[in-house]
Amino acid sequence: TQLLEQSPQFLSIQEGENLTVYCNSSSVFSSLQWYRQEPGEGPVLLVTVVTGGEVKKLKRLTFQFGDARKDSSLHITAAQPGDTGLYLCAEVLRYEKLTFGTGTRLTIIP
Amino acid sequence: NAGVTQTPKFRILKIGQSMTLQCTQDMNHNYMYWYRQDPGMGLKLIYYSVGAGITDKGEVPNGYNVSRSTTEDFPLRLELAAPSQTSVYFCASRTGRPSRVLQHFGDGTRLSIL
Numbered sequence: 001t002q003l004l005e006q007s008p009q010f011l012s013i014q015e016g017e018n019l020t021v022y023c024n025s026s027s028v029f030s031s032l033q034w035y036r037q038e039p040g041e042g043p044v045l046l047v048t049v050v051t052g053g054e055v056k057k058l059k060r061l062t063f064q065f066g067d068a069r070k071d072s073s074l075h076i077t078a079a080q081p082g083d084t085g086l087y088l089c090a091e092v093l094r095y096e097k098l099t100f101g102t103g104t105r106l107t108i109i110p
Numbered sequence: 111n112a113g114v115t116q117t118p119k120f121r122i123l124k125i126g127q128s129m130t131l132q133c134t135q136d137m138n139h140n141y142m143y144w145y146r147q148d149p150g151m152g153l154k155l156i157y158y159s160v161g162a163g164i165t166d167k168g169e170v171p172n173g174y175n176v177s178r179s180t181t182e183d184f185p186l187r188l189e190l191a192a193p194s195q196t197s198v199y200f201c202a203s204r205t206g207r208p209s210r211v212l213q214h215f216g217d218g219t220r221l222s223i224l
Contacts (some may be wrong), residue, residue, distance in 0.1 A: 005153075025191070040212075042200050042215025043153070088152050095160055096141055096204055096212065097168065100152030 004089055004101035012107040016078055021104040023072045024090035030092060032072050035107055037103075039084040046074075048092070079108045112135065116201050116216035123191045131137050131186040131219050134199030141204045143213070144168075144176065147198040153200060155197040159184055191223045 007022050023032070031050040035043035047056050049065035049072060053074055056063045060083075062075040088106050090098040114222075117132045134141065140161045155168030159178040173195060175187045184203075188195060199219050200214045207222035 006152075041217055042202070043160075044215075047213055048212065069144050090152075092212075095158065097155055097158055098142065098153070099169070099212065100145075100154070103150070105150070 004091060004099060005084050005102040006087075006089060006104050008104060009102065010107075012109060013079060014109050015080060018074045018077050019079055019106070020073055021087055021106070023074075023093070023101050027070065027098065029065075029069045029072075032065060032069075033090045033092060033098070034074055035071070035088040035090060037088060038084075043049050043088055079106075081108045081110050084108050114201055114203055115211070116199075116219050118218070118219060120220045121172065121222070123221065125186075125191060125193065125223060127191050128187065128189050129191070129221075131188075131199055131201075131221070133150045133184045133186070133216060134182050135184075135203040135214070136182065137203060137214065138181060139183065139203035139205050139214075142178065144174070144184070144186045144202045145153035145202065146195075147200060147218075156186065162196075166206050181211075188221075195221065196223045197221060206207045212219050 005024050024057045034046045048062045052069045053067045054065040060077045064073045064091040086103045088103045089101040137158050144156040152171045155201045157176040159165045161179050185212045187220045197214045197216045201216045204213045
């Protein structure tokens with residue numbers, strides 16, 4: 001099973017600041033998804049990246065897939081309290097099975 | 111549209127007891143999954159199914175069993191509960207056809223083994 005490492009594990013910043021979290025692998029991803037999970041709920045899909053070098057934007061969130069498809073990043077611009085949550089990356093395997101990273105717990109302080 | 115429904119939401123078991131976690135979906139999805147999430151961690155795949163009558167092991171299947179007699183239901187059974195099975199369990203489903211809409215997750219069952 002591929003190991004997906006996310007960093008940082010915890011991040012606490014002030015509202016309005018920018019931040020980047022990372023997802024790294026020991027081998028090449030087939031495709032990668034990012035999820036946000038709030039307390040008491042299941043993960044919610046934010047984006048899927050497939051092609052090396054791909055960049056996708058979702059409002060203030062920018063997702064990048066590394067050229068070699070072994071890493072990905074999530075950048076949030078002007079963070080808001082509503083961005084607080086656990087951010088998970090996951091590799092998509094055959095039959096759409098998911099291998100999740102360890103997660104980054106993000107807290108935005110008003 | 112209820113999506114993926116899990117019951118119960120919370121449960122406390124004693125060591126050695128057994129129970130079944132229920133999962134049902136109303137989207138006619140072929141693929142269904144069970145994951146567990148330990149505190150502060152990502153999710154790990156326990157079992158999955160690609161259709162009624164077809165199941166297979168995931169990354170952490172030991173101590174669990176599943177069945178898939180209908181498209182809608184995918185129950186997860188713990189036969190002899192152990193403290194290491196204390197976790198939050200998530201069921202998910204998706205269509206087996208190519209689609210931009212991927213996995214739908216339930217809200218989880220929080221299970222404590224004491």
